[in-house]
Amino acid sequence: MYNTNKYILTNGKDKKMSKELAEILFPEITLTPQDLEKKYPRRNLPEGARVTRFAPSPTGFLHIGGLFAAMISKVWAEKSGGVFYLRIEDTDKKREIENGVKIIIDGLSDFGITFSEGMTGNDTEVGDYGPYLQSKREEIYKTYAKDLVAKGLAYPCFMTEEELEEIRIKQEELKLTPGIYGEFAKCRDLSIDAVKERLNKNLPYVIRLKSGGNIENRIVLDDLIKGEISMPENNLDIVLLKSDGIPTYHFAHAVDDHLMGTTDVIRGDEWISSYPIHYELFKVLGFTMPRYAHISPIMKQDNGGKRKLSKRKDPEAAVSYYHEMGYPKEAVIEYLMTLANSNFEDWRAQNPTADINEFPFELSKMSPSGALFDLVKLTDISKNYISKLNCETLYNMLTSWAKEYDKEFLSLLEKDPQYAKRILNIEREIEKPRKDIAKLSDVKDYISYFYDEIWDGKLDFPENINKEDIINILNTYKDIFNENDDKETWFERIRQMCPPLGFAAMPKEYKKNPGLYKGHVGDVSTVIRVAATGRRNTPDLYEILMILGKEKVTKRLLDAINKL
């Protein structure tokens, strides 16, 4: 078991010295940890309610893995009647970008991930446990740092970058574990006068933890996803406060998640290896530890191997990609849920319309290893989702997407909304709707032949029918097409024109005696289809022709004949 007692100073003189050191280092800090505990009391939540958070850095890039973690954290908290909040970890000024907070909030809300507490904009927030922007919590971190120094559990370290570098090289040569510990912790036992002297020279310094760990001892992390993980204790004098007075992630994590009452820390598994540090920090600060759930990264197939989805190499690593391509947010979330809990798909099949919060999500059912992101599977889920939309909903979804990403298409859609909706409603709102559309950005091309403005007019006639026959079919059909026909009589007309042109009215007839015919009614339909739409494959031709109308159909048939 971990023992912090060995560091509680017993010698009265040392005790006094530490207190003095704390005052010298942090004269402006008058608060004590007790004050903060009072200011941020434990949350008053029902038994079993979980508090989770999403705590990204405002780097201007929202990774799909971030969305994944946020979604899981949200579901995990909300299904327990708890709280899900947003904290921004902006302690690295170098990586920060302008408007970074807003980008995160908007990027998540595009997929329905919203917060009940925390940051609400670049400079705005809601909740009783703020500030939720770490850069505004300096006083809080320093209060705990001062307390640690006063207790002899932390100390100022004046080592320069060069010194650090030298040590690293030496450690590498001697094959020692890199880091500041033992004999390498040169400032650990600096006398108070030595500190004062350096302070007077205005030398920069950091505050380091005076680690009491021993790598011979082992600690166990009981991870909610990965199970028990045993690791050596931390023995590194890690940096708590950087020379600019801003905390490192580790220190901020302990202080913030304690004060903000996080019960379950859900984060990427790249953090597992720093768990020993967090463990020591919580002990030394006297905090109770939260539960941890470390999720595996989402990977990508890459020449036979797996690798993490890369911000630089893979456009699909960015959450914005899915928004731009027009994958419905529900589809993306559904897909991510199937990755998180594979029984989600079965549940969804049984409960097609249930709210996602009703799904009995379990962290323990998450895979301990990283899953490959499968765009094909997402496509399938998205196609199914879109196929079930009514045309009104699809139209609205499409126009709001186009408003952002395709103004030309938007004006077409808005020019005649009724026309657009008729198009979108082809083989929709029926029991077995078509599943052609995977994402909103597919639609423009999918329906392009309805709009002369964007239709390329290329006619892809089949090779097995000669030019003369095509012209005959088109000529015959332009006279018999009647836009008032119902579907049966419409097709009956096409059947009837077949025999005179040498085509079988019934495909089965043709199959029985292929030698007697040039083709069958399917071939004739195809010729009409190509003349009207340019394509050999389309949704129901009857509906298409009716929407196009007599005038346009006739014109297209004539144009086609002229082009031949």
Add this chain to the structure above:
RNA sequence: GGCCCAUUGGUCAAGUGGUUAAGACACCGCCCUUUCACGGCGGUAACGGGGGUUCGAAUCCCCCAUGGGUCACCA
């Protein structure tokens, strides 16, 4: 290199000592059919390797291999 994690079909994965080793996506075939989809039916395809333990191992143990993560005044 040290520490840590993982490994069931192409992919996501069920499985916790005895199963014909589920299901979904993808793929292939057939049926339906005016094209394409949809739908229906069927099919190909998996326990990384080697040792144990056991009557019996995908399941437990050990070793190896492979893949991944991490070793900052970044998160």
